[in-house]
Amino acid sequence: MSEHDIAASGFHEGQTVALVSDFADGKHRQLSGLTIVAHKLPRGTIGAYYPECNVLNAIDHHDEMSKTPAAKAIPVRIVADRAVAIQ
Template identity: 70%
Template sequence: MCAQDMAAAGLHEGQEITLVSDFEDGKRRELGGFSVRAHNLPRGTIGAYYPEANTLISIDHHDELSTTPASKAIPVRIETGQPSKSI
C-alpha cells in the first residue's frame, strides 16, 4: 500500500495484518499473515498475490461475459487486532 495510506491507518512497515472481505452473501472471508509494505500504489488501493488471495473473492464476484473472477476489484478491510481499517 502507499505510505500515505499506511500513515493514515496507523500502520507501520512490517506490521502483520489480516485482510477481510465481506460480500453481499454475508460470508466473512479473511486471509492473515500479510506484512504491510510501502509501495508506489495509488491511494486507497493495496496489492496482494494471487492465487494465494483468492480466498477473499466471492464465487459470485465475476465478469458476466467471461465468468472469470473479478480479482482486481475486491474491497477489503485491514484488521490488526485493533478496530478494523477500511481501504
C-alpha cells in the same frame, strides 16, 4: 500500500495484518499473516498476490459475460492480526 495510506491507517511498515472481505452473501472471508510493505501505489489501493488471496473473492464476483473472476477488484478491510476473530 502507499506510504500515505500506511500513515493514515495507524499501521506501520512491517506490521502483520489480515485482509477481510465481506460480500453481500454474508460469508466472512479473511486472510491473515500478511505484512505491510510500502510501495508506490495510488491512495486507497493495495497490492496482493494470488492464488493466496483467492480466498477473499466470492465465487459469484465475476464478469457477467466471460465469467472471469473479478480478482483485480476485491474490496477489503485491513485489520491488525490481533483484532481478527476466527470464525
